[in-house]
Amino acid sequence: MTLGKFITFEGIDGAGKSTHLAFVADLLRERGKSVVMTREPGGTPLGEKLREMLLHEKMHLETEALLMFAARREHLAQIIEPALARGDWVISDRFTDATFAYQGGGRKLPFAKLEALEQWVHPTLQPDLTFLFDVPLDVARARLDATRELDKFEQEKAEFFAATRDAYLRRAAQFPERFRVIDSSRPIDMTRQELRDIVFSA
Numbered sequence: 421m422t423l424g425k426f427i428t429f430e431g432i433d434g435a436g437k438s439t440h441l442a443f444v445a446d447l448l449r450e451r452g453k454s455v456v457m458t459r460e461p462g463g464t465p466l467g468e469k470l471r472e473m474l475l476h477e478k479m480h481l482e483t484e485a486l487l488m489f490a491a492r493r494e495h496l497a498q499i500i501e502p503a504l505a506r507g508d509w510v511i512s513d514r515f516t517d518a519t520f521a522y523q524g525g526g527r528k529l530p531f532a533k534l535e536a537l538e539q540w541v542h543p544t545l546q547p548d549l550t551f552l553f554d555v556p557l558d559v560a561r562a563r564l565d566a567t568r569e570l571d572k573f574e575q576e577k578a579e580f581f582a583a584t585r586d587a588y589l590r591r592a593a594q595f596p597e598r599f600r601v602i603d604s605s606r607p608i609d610m611t612r613q614e615l616r617d618i619v620f621s622a
């Protein structure tokens with residue numbers, strides 16, 4: 421049984437999710453919650469090594485999907501499950517929805533294979549709340565170009581991100597009870613207001 425809550429942040433690269441992570445963590449802390457902030461791929465020493473490879477090395481699509489879930493298995497065992505059992509709130513910058521969106525939607529790995537891995541790695545656990553930061557592709561691209569050196573995924577073409585965004589939106593429609601789709605093309609303060617309303621009604 422878990423005592424804490426598990427919140428995940430999702431969206432295509434440049435959607436603005438990292439910008440809002442600390443804000444939501446602060447809101448929860450103001451409400452007296454003990455918050456663990458983490459990310460995928462990564463979150464553990466081994467996971468961070470896998471992240472380095474995943475973000476910078478070319479590999480077979482299935483290797484990529486398997487490594488995402490390998491990092492996730494470690495992340496669940498070392499960080500997420502113990503924190504939830506203690507009653508902490510866990511906020512993760514990405515989780516399994518990202519694998520469905522990027523490896524499934526973007527790279528076209530059959531969803532059935534990802535569902536098998538999901539069943540293996542976390543058969544019962546799902547996030548309590550998933551924020552999907554949604555923006556048109558050109559907005560995300562402009563934000564990325566303005567701010568940073570691009571990793572392997574961020575260098576993908578528009579079609580890849582169109583398919584990734586589409587897979588995210590389909591997943592949100594499939595699991596409406598836990599997804600909140602946030603229009604992240606608005607000014608940061610407007611998005612924050614919406615996040616505050618959702619968190620305070622949680």
Ligand SMILES: Nc1ncnc2c1ncn2[C@@H]1O[C@H](COP(=O)(O)OP(=O)(O)O)[C@@H](O)[C@H]1O
Pocket residue numbers: 431432433434435436437438439440553563564567604605606607608611
């Ligand atoms: N309205 C906005 N909402 C969120 N981020 C924005 C906005 N306008 C510009 N940005 C900028 O876009 C960049 C990418 O945002 P980031 O949070 O790193 O995206 P992600 O984590 O989704 O890849 C950041 O430099 C951020 O300051």
Ligand SMILES: Cc1cn([C@H]2C[C@H](O)[C@@H](COP(=O)(O)OP(=O)(O)O)O2)c(=O)[nH]c1=O
Pocket residue numbers: 433438459460461475488513514515516518519520522523571573574
């Ligand atoms: C968790 C996960 C991430 N990714 C990708 C999406 C991102 O492009 C990349 C790293 O995510 P992210 O931390 O959002 O990148 P950044 O630090 O540049 O904001 O990994 C997948 O392809 N599959 C996954 O399962």
